[in-house]
Amino acid sequence: MNQEKIVVNRSTANPLLRPQDLRPSMPGMKIECLLNPGMFEFEGRTGMLVRVAERPPQVDGKVSFPIFNAGGLMEILNFDADDEYLDLSDARLVTYNGVVYLSTISHLRLLWSDDGENFTEPDPSFSIFGSGALETFGVEDCRVSKVGGTYYLTYTAVSENGVGVGMISTSDWKTLHRHGMIIPPHNKDCALFEEKINGLYYCLHRPSGIDLGGNYIWIASSPDLIHWGDHRCILRTRAGMWDSARVGGGCAPIKTDRGWLAIYHGATAQHRYCLGGLLLDLNDPAKVLARSGTPIMEPQEPYEVQGFFGEVIFTNGHIIKGDELTVYYGAADEVICSAKFSINAILESLVPV
Amino acid sequence: MNQEKIVVNRSTANPLLRPQDLRPSMPGMKIECLLNPGMFEFEGRTGMLVRVAERPPQVDGKVSFPIFNAGGLMEILNFDADDEYLDLSDARLVTYNGVVYLSTISHLRLLWSDDGENFTEPDPSFSIFGSGALETFGVEDCRVSKVGGTYYLTYTAVSENGVGVGMISTSDWKTLHRHGMIIPPHNKDCALFEEKINGLYYCLHRPSGIDLGGNYIWIASSPDLIHWGDHRCILRTRAGMWDSARVGGGCAPIKTDRGWLAIYHGATAQHRYCLGGLLLDLNDPAKVLARSGTPIMEPQEPYEVQGFFGEVIFTNGHIIKGDELTVYYGAADEVICSAKFSINAILESLVPV
DSSP states (O other): OOOOOOOOOTTTTTTSSSSGGGGSSSOEEEEEEEEEEEEEEEETEEEEEEEEEOOOOOOEEEEEEEEOOOOOOOEEEEEEOOTEEOOOOSEEEEETTTTTEEEEEEEEEEESSSSSOOOOOOOSSEEEOOOOOOOOEEEEEEEEEEEEEEEEEEHHHHHHHHTEEEEEEEESSSOOEEEEEEOOOOEEEEEOOOOTTTBBBBEEEEEEEEOOOEEEEEEESSSSSSBEEEEEEOOOOTSSTTSSSSSESSSSOOEETEEEEEEEEEOOTOEEEEEEEEEOOOOOOTTTEESSSSSSSSSEEESSSSSOOBEEEEEEEEETTOOOOEEEETEEEETTEEEEEEHHHHHHHHHEE | OOOOOOEEEEOTOOBBOOOBOOOOOOTEEEEEEEEEEEEEEEEEEEEEEEEEEEEHHHHHHHEEEEEEEEEEEEEEEEEEEOOEEEEEESSSEEEEETTEEEEEEEEEEEEEEESSOOOOOOOOEEEEOSSSOOOOOOEEEEEEEEEEEEEEEEEEEEETEEEEEEEEEESSSSOOEEHHHHEOOSEEEEEOOHHHHHOOOOOOOEEEEESSEEOEEEEEESSSSSSBBEEEEEEEOOTTTTTSSEEEOOOEEEEEETTEEEEEEEEOOTOOOOEEEEEEEETTTTEEEEEESSBBOOOOOHHHHHHHHSSEEEEEEEETTTEEEEEEEEEETTEEEEEEEEEEHHHHEEEOO
């Protein structure tokens, strides 16, 4: 199955972080998965904002999962595992009589590292939980973009009202400023470009269609990072290929001489998630110049193939040192890993469109 | 079935417009339906921007419908009516082997009236067709809001990329300015408030959820009408009621002493569409003050109950004269009608929430 055409240097320390490496956010909860970290550099250290997915310890014959109730308090719902109305066919969801819940609830946990491989929590720990009516099922998959001196966190806000993109900013990783939902449902995978282009900010995002449309990458522009318009579809799925069912952007596109390089994920209908590259015009980022034919990376290591939700590598965070790109990724929706690439090698591998 | 609790004065001239009253946009096409007009006043006359849905005349044993091909030219697709891969269970869609098309393609046609009941086309006629990659399946259901001296047209932009909200502005109904897609898929039913509130513009819009969420009314704010943020869910469907499956805003909310009165549609899973009222706080339009318990209007006349898609009344345009609200609506997805209400009577009928 190894189709990786370019050199991928997975960390020998993989997985860098496993669920048992962190403490649950509260008594009575168990961390089932660590997923899809946002990455950044701050004051000489590497920061990680990892998604922590928790639920109560599961008891034989029962299915239990947390929700925030109308009062904003955590509540545990329990069902009999053999209940005929229960559908557990997707490990990420609990469907009961047609009503969909998440099997876990996620928050974002801040970790620091001096070497990019060993991450530890600050004391006291620093977590971002869902807040308000649009985040009652939690917050997920945070991208961290640095614009000027400010870090902008774009993440998936999940509630019974739908799934959209929330944004928080911080300059000091102490005080958070909440900017509400910047892209409405159904939307995920929002990554901000880290500078203005011709006077406007840009982001990639991923709406999902109903009947018409699909799970495609779109671009939008903004005068202020908070209000977004001029939405355009720039990248669609490709029938029969590794990105046939869904595509979605990683974190902030990388500025290169040849254009903006975005790392994106592609998945099949069987939920096999791989990574590819996408090159956008420097002056008009809505213009796609080139794209990966085959994945630049695909699940092949045991920790990528097997886990809470196997055959998944998903990135929304990386660190750049010259030509070296360190991609941090969630593997099998369970553990956190990293792999190094040459940016030039990725650029060379792309196929003009 | 008549549950209308307040006086609804349907025009005795209903239907005001039928498909045969207008000429097709080009030879070889037939107008199947007139739907859901946007309404406005300009230079002493009443303007209507009606949705015209066309397809080739249908021949026995065949199903034919138009699409714009990749080159932007109209193309007719034909299938055998008994093809086993063909699904025509919803008159609005043609599904072939899982791929969804629209059974008709819509444009917007401008009409004028001196009395609000007799509408005629200008000479030469004035139509707005879909333009660009996001409107290849047409444009639908246009709301017209007047902000300052400019008319803003928010409409459903339909393509194989998805369904979102496009915006066009004009000051003279001659020159159009296109502002691109202002709200990304999956979204419809976008109505702009006609003045700023506390320094920001507002709109109602209607995303649709996948797995989580539903067909709920949301509100967003903007500094410039083009870029939108701070999306919030303000109105959800109600199980077992007339608005159990979907709700969506009509046109610009009406400013009253008691708050912003929005007319909205509610539908059941059986696609029965009724109208209701919604009252929003004058200074904080994200705050819902009251809502219709029973519909203010529901399909009951023959032209509302039977047609291209029966049991539907749908409004996205009205004209206000003091307390008199004239709602223009599409009936049975086929003809255009109007009905008059007392604004105060609607306000009195709403149930505080």
